[in-house]
Amino acid sequence: MPDSLSKKEFTYCPGCHHGIVHRLIAEVIDELGIREKTLIVAPVGCSVFAYEFFNVDGTVAPHGRAPAVATGMKRATPDKIVFTYQGDGDLASIGTAEIVHAANRGENITTIFINNAVYGMTGGQMAPTTLLGQKTTTTPYGRDAKANGYPIRMSEMLSTLAGAAYIERVMVTTPQNVIKAKRAIKKAFETQIKGLGFSLVEVLSTCPTNWGKSPVEAGKWLEENMAKYYPLGVYVDRTKEAE
Amino acid sequence: MKMLFKGSEAIAEAAIRAGCRLYFGYPITPQSELTEYMSRRLPEVEGTFLQAESEVATVNMMYGASCTGRRVMTSTSSPGFSLMMEGVSYMAGAELPAVFVNVVRGGPGLGDIQPAQSDYFQATKGGGHGDYRMIVLAPHTIQEAVDLMNLAFDLADKYRMLVTILADGMLGQMMEPVEFPPMRDPNDVPEKKWALTGAKGREPRKVTSFDIDPYELEKMNLRYQATYKKVEENEVRYEEMNTEGADIIVAAYGTMARIVKTVIHMAEEEGIKVGLFRPITLWPFPYKRLNELADTVDTILTVEMSYGQMLEDVKLGVNGKAKTPFYGRSAGVVPTPTEVLDAIKKAIGR
Numbered sequence: 001m002p003d004s005l006s007k008k009e010f011t012y013c014p015g016c017h018h019g020i021v022h023r024l025i026a027e028v029i030d031e032l033g034i035r036e037k038t039l040i041v042a043p044v045g046c047s048v049f050a051y052e053f054f055n056v057d058g059t060v061a062p063h064g065r066a067p068a069v070a071t072g073m074k075r076a077t078p079d080k081i082v083f084t085y086q087g088d089g090d091l092a093s094i095g096t097a098e099i100v101h102a103a104n105r106g107e108n109i110t111t112i113f114i115n116n117a118v119y120g121m122t123g124g125q126m127a128p129t130t131l132l133g134q135k136t137t138t139t140p141y142g143r144d145a146k147a148n149g150y151p152i153r154m155s156e157m158l159s160t161l162a163g164a165a166y167i168e169r170v171m172v173t174t175p176q177n178v179i180k181a182k183r184a185i186k187k188a189f190e191t192q193i194k195g196l197g198f199s200l201v202e203v204l205s206t207c208p209t210n211w212g213k214s215p216v217e218a219g220k221w222l223e224e225n226m227a228k229y230y231p232l233g234v235y236v237d238r239t240k241e242a243e
Numbered sequence: 244m245k246m247l248f249k250g251s252e253a254i255a256e257a258a259i260r261a262g263c264r265l266y267f268g269y270p271i272t273p274q275s276e277l278t279e280y281m282s283r284r285l286p287e288v289e290g291t292f293l294q295a296e297s298e299v300a301t302v303n304m305m306y307g308a309s310c311t312g313r314r315v316m317t318s319t320s321s322p323g324f325s326l327m328m329e330g331v332s333y334m335a336g337a338e339l340p341a342v343f344v345n346v347v348r349g350g351p352g353l354g355d356i357q358p359a360q361s362d363y364f365q366a367t368k369g370g371g372h373g374d375y376r377m378i379v380l381a382p383h384t385i386q387e388a389v390d391l392m393n394l395a396f397d398l399a400d401k402y403r404m405l406v407t408i409l410a411d412g413m414l415g416q417m418m419e420p421v422e423f424p425p426m427r428d429p430n431d432v433p434e435k436k437w438a439l440t441g442a443k444g445r446e447p448r449k450v451t452s453f454d455i456d457p458y459e460l461e462k463m464n465l466r467y468q469a470t471y472k473k474v475e476e477n478e479v480r481y482e483e484m485n486t487e488g489a490d491i492i493v494a495a496y497g498t499m500a501r502i503v504k505t506v507i508h509m510a511e512e513e514g515i516k517v518g519l520f521r522p523i524t525l526w527p528f529p530y531k532r533l534n535e536l537a538d539t540v541d542t543i544l545t546v547e548m549s550y551g552q553m554l555e556d557v558k559l560g561v562n563g564k565a566k567t568p569f570y571g572r573s574a575g576v577v578p579t580p581t582e583v584l585d586a587i588k589k590a591i592g593r
Contacts, residue, residue: 006447036443041307051449057439059310059450062333065303068295072307073439075291076265076315080441098303101296 002026004035006055015215017205018046018114020172022053024182025083025112028189029056038081039073041066043090046120050085064095067102070109081192083110088129089119092154096128099158106163106197110188113154113200116207117226124210128152131229136210151229155202159235165197165242167235171204171227173219180232187239196242204230245420250385251277251318253421254344254408255284257392258316262429263342264290265315267304269297269323272356273412274346277318298323302330309339310450312438314396314429318344320412321362322353325370331405332371336452338437338467340399342392343377343407346415349575357575358412358498363552366409367526374464376471377405378478379525381496385419391523393424398478400433402470409525411548413498413577471527480523481532489518491591492536494545494557496522498577503546505580510587517587525553533560540565544590546583547571566590 004026012018029035040058042051043066051058061069066084074082091099091113102109118136119125125138129151133142143151155169166188170181181203188199204226206218213221248256255277258266266281278294285292295301301317308315319327324345334341347362349355364370366379378398382388388410395406439448454460482500485507486492495503500521510517520536520543522529537543543565545554554569561567570586572578 037441039310039439039441051451055442055447057442057448059307059337059439060453061303061306062329065299065306065330068300068303069307069310071293071300072265072267072304072309072315073311074307075293075304076308076311076313077440080311097296098300101300 002030004029004055006053008052010053011049012046013209015206015208015218017172017203020178021112021114021203021205022050024178024185026054028182028186031186032189032193034081034189034193037079038083041070041073041082041084043084043086045087045090047085047087047114048121064090064093065098066090066095067098067107067109067111071102071107074107074109081189083112083189085112086114087120088115088117088127092128092152100161103158103198103200104161104163106165108192108195108197110192111200112185113202114205115154115202115230116205117151118207118210120207120210131225153230155200155235158200163198164200164236165238166191166199169202169204169230169232169235171222171232173223191239194239194243196239245422247418248385248421249276249418250388250410250414250416251346252280253385254318254388254392254410255280256423257389258342259284259288259290260424260426261314261393261396262427262432263314263316263396264288264429265308265313266290266317267293267295267301267308267315268317268319269295269301271320271323273348274318274320274344274415277344298326299329302327302334305341306330306334306337306339309334309341310439312435312440314432316342316344318346320346320348321350324362324365328371331377332373332375333452334405335371335375335377336373337450338403339450340403341405342395342399343405345407345409347409347411349573355575356412358577359548359573359575360411360497360499361549361552361573362409363525363547363549366407367528367556375467376526377407378402378474379407379409381409381523381525382414383497383500383521385414385417386421388414389421389423393427402474404470404474409497411498412575475527478524479527479529479531481529482521482523484519484521485516486518486520486536486539488516489540490516491542491544491587492518492520492540493587494520494533494543494553495547496525496553499546499548502578502580502583506583506587509580509584515587515591515593528556528560530556530560533557534562534564537561537564542566542568542590544587545569546578546586548577549573
């Protein structure tokens with residue numbers, strides 16, 4: 001087990017991808033040798049306890065405000081490595097202003113963005129990232145663009161901002177994808193270590209419980225539906241020019 | 244050496260001298276000069292100034308900065324302070340020290356940009372959710388505001404609490420000669436053994452405002468309450484003027500108290516002895532002293548630039564021992580000394 005994970009058992013549902021992503025982050029922190037100077041800003045939502053799962057100093061931000069909290073931490077102690085861990089309800093809805101402005105300032109922090117197209121903790125309501133036609137407890141007839149607007153593509157949107165140094169979208173459905181995801185997370189932390197500006201990795205994730213699917217079905221649904229609307233890949237990489 | 248300074252700018256300079264090197268803020272009248280002053284002055288002392296995208300972001304930047312153990316502040320005016328209330332509650336829950344300056348203007352809603360005292364409830368009774376308190380200091384001159392800055396940061400650190408300087412548009416905008424205390428070393432603050440500094444050679448530290456288990460959360464709440472009790476026992480501050488043998492005592496704070504000081508002299512000429520009781524800490528409120536004073540007079544008149552907010556605390560302090568009439572203007576209207584004198588005469592039947 002990576003040093004950067006605590007001994008606390010994950011509280012996530014079976015088939016949820018939080019556990020995989022946590023482990024990848026912890027491995028990256030270990031490999032970069034930054035555990036003793038890394039600070040986590042955990043979100044509100046299913047991953048509210050993320051601060052307990054990492055063997056690093058940390059806090060929990062109010063819903064959506066993690067990028068502002070991380071900004072305060074980083075400005076106060078620029079020698080620390082600060083990362084936020086945020087879901088789609090957190091980052092793409094209530095915290096839209098905070099993530100946009102942190103990215104636009106080129107705030108030298110790293111954000112791991114977990115997009116599972118639904119509100120998890122509150123019981124499966126519509127998120128800004130919910131796909132058109134997708135049923136949730138607040139879109140019982142399926143999300144309708146006229147009534148609820150369109151799913152937001154955050155990585156694409158944030159990559160238009162000059163302060164964004166590195167943004168990539170990944171998923172962790174297969175071993176190959178996991179390897180790619182880890183590479184992206186590592187690059188995001190390296191971007192911060194080098195002081196190049198804002199970095200974000202969006203991870204398309206499953207929520208078998210609120211999607212009403214088995215873990216295997218959920219993985220398949222993610223690949224066949226979410227990954228089509230939210231294409232994987234690097235959206236911005238200004239690390240070369242910044243170096 | 245005394246220097247002529249605008250209120251907002253004097254408060255900013257005093258904060259820097261108190262060792263504050265981190266300011267996050269968002270412009271709002273009538274205190275934007277404080278934000279502007281910080282933007283030019285902090286770089287000179289290797290400090291950090293950041294104009295946030297909103298007051299919501301501001302208070303969360305403070306949350307993050309305070310987590311690292313460094314002294315941090317913001318300033319705002321009424322609608323801005325309302326926006327900060329989410330973060331205020333979280334910071335109170337996480338026991339994070341920080342200093343807020345609220346230069347109060349007329350409300351509710353957008354209101355106007357003139358001086359008022361109508362944020363008293365918000366500052367002293369909550370504003371944010373949950374059982375929390377913050378220390379509230381109410382200066383009545385620019386010099387006093389300057390002098391209270393050191394105290395504000397020290398109390399915040401000592402009790403791991405939020406401290407608000409509750410001023411008003413008058414104090415923010417007027418100019419007065421002030422004398423500043425010497426510059427303090429920003430590193431010369433008590434060690435914060437809870438601060439997030441990276442888990443080097445120790446167990447990781449966690450700063451949070453919550454526990455999902457109600458029994459554990461209750462323990463946290465009882466810890467906050469024990470702190471608040473200590474503050475109530477040790478940090479009550481007030482000023483008295485002419486209270487001994489007074490015909491009537493007037494309770495007032497901030498700019499309103501300053502007007503009452505003028506009224507005291509006017510009343511003297513008409514043979515009325517007016518005493519002033521001026522709370523400096525609005526929370527913890529000086530209930531005990533006010534209760535003692537209620538034994539010495541028939542009437543304690545409360546005057547406020549609001550429609551009776553501190554009045555409720557005065558009534559609690561007096562506890563029925565004396566009459567507690569009220570006079571107030573609000574919405575940015577500042578009462579004249581003559582108006583206040585008339586209210587005093589009416590209260591004592593003259």
